[in-house]
Amino acid sequence: MHRDALDLTAAGAKATPHFPPIVVNRAARRPGSRLRVVLLNAAGGARFRELLACLQRKPLEGADVILLCEVNSGLRRSPGRDIAEELGEALGMSCAYVREFGFSRQGKENETYMGNAILSSAPFADVAAIAMHNPRPPRVLPRRDRGVTRVGRPTGLITRVKFGPAEISVGVAHLHSRCTPAERARQMADYMESFPTAGRVIFGGDLNTTTTELSDRASMVATVWQMITNPNRFRAPQAYEPLFDHLREHGLEIDGVNVANRPTFTFSGLIPRSMRPKLDWLAVRGLWPIAGTAAVVTPRSPILKRRISDHDFVTVDLEL
Template identity: 30%
Template sequence: MVRLTKQIVHTVPAPDEGLLEKARTGAPSRSVHAEFFEHIEAFHVIERRPPSRPAAWPGSFRIAALNAKRLKNRAAVRSLLDRAGLHAALLSEADAGMARSGNVHTIGELAAPSGEGFLFGVEFMELDLGDAREMRDHHGQRNACGFHGNGIVAALELADPVLIRLEEGGLWFPGRNGAQRRIGGRMALAARMEAAPQPFWLVSVHLESKTDPADRQAQMQTLLRALDRLAPPRDACVIGGDFNTKALPRDETERQEPLFDDLRAAGFSWRHSNVAGPTQRTDPAGKPKPPFGKLDWIVVRGLEARNPQVIPVLDQNGDPASDHDLLMADLSF
């Protein structure tokens, strides 16, 4: 059964600190994780802020997908979105109330200067300060609320938002190498473009990195089953985000990742909305190292795609703001 969340809030409620302390000291089992997941309200709501002045339908719609790597460098990402002339950005790995990113709502700060609206959904509740390096760098600090998730930023009105849980197995609950203990699981955010001349859905997705192609396929199948209920095949739809496809950026990628078979069967295509080159890059911490892979994708149904580009995510000094570059394409009916 696919879990769909439609409850909208103005601000995701902060977790109970006593509950989080129990989670930190509890047995890292699947059943214990499930109990904490159910009792944390943040996993069962969507934060929505409308644009200050909703834009009209532009005719040709420019969209991007970006894994923002905590969204620490919001100035660099904001500048990039403005220069690209985007109408919507599908974002993953955005913090809210994490010490490592300034204990702010990163997507809220990203959207504020432009007056854009946004959706935000919590993927993980971080029980630590982050990975091992982040725990060293921020030793002695505290997270304001410890949220980490996905979002959609758009100048146009987003209607009928839905959070789609792709898995709830608690893979990250025990942590990795003594760090990064988390409650939660991978998810997608979907919404309908209110101003579009016909039904048109945006979907921001982030598939699991610490797994295999079969598990990523299962997560994509869960997403596609949800879309069958939300956006029938006659509706236009774009899915974008970090698919975590691990093969190098060659033609073999699609054959090694069976999730593409499911996307094709569901009517999605990607030939004209992607480029063959990699979307990874080395981040300020020096990871990952080359060779880089193509992890990020934009796939479309019921739309014409053109002008795909991968744009370096660099600040004004030429330093990387993420370990992914931005993938962009133009769409029209």
């Protein structure tokens, strides 16, 4: 899910973030010989307690870097009013959060916000918000978005963290779910313009690699037909999504840190696993995954057996 405002940036002008990053640093945890990285589109994060419980169980417990997309703040009826900050407090981790969009109804001031976050077991040296291309809103809006006023634009985060003597750049981004693959590639190009050209890097996000456009009913019908006739493209979208070219150009690798051909998104339990898409990705440079640690983990409460997000956790351990 991605709710966008209109792109008001003049043609050719460099986009600027609508909101500044919010940073809460805490004391560093003693580093080990490996780094555990976890990624999730939290679907807002309103089920805060269940989300926290998932992060405190194997194989996610003890994560050193947690990358979160679509985390809300300003929620009045949520157990976690500012989801990322409260997760950081509960886990004893530093937190960097950037609001992408503010939402309100009937002309009121912004009531809730949606954004991206990085949690780290070591404090941040610096944090930068990176604004990206803002594709046009879909021609058919979900019912929940009708009558909602929104401000902002797609915005990722980049930061530097020292895990013991090792300095690593860490980034997160959330790309558009309804636009064409070419526009997602443009978003990635915008983000990568500010990415460090050398050194060790961890990057991840909900890249929404649907391989198609989902802006109107006709494109949705065409996508359903593709799901039936060529389902493999949704679990291995690299050939259909040029955004991966920008990752390669910057020396980032996805092999070994992601489970190949394993979907990460379940919009309905009635859809066979073979037809579900792989939307969530990790990428690294100058770091190596530990064999057998890459995993896709269902975000489910062990008691209620209910999902807390329509996305799955993605995780891997890296040699430090």
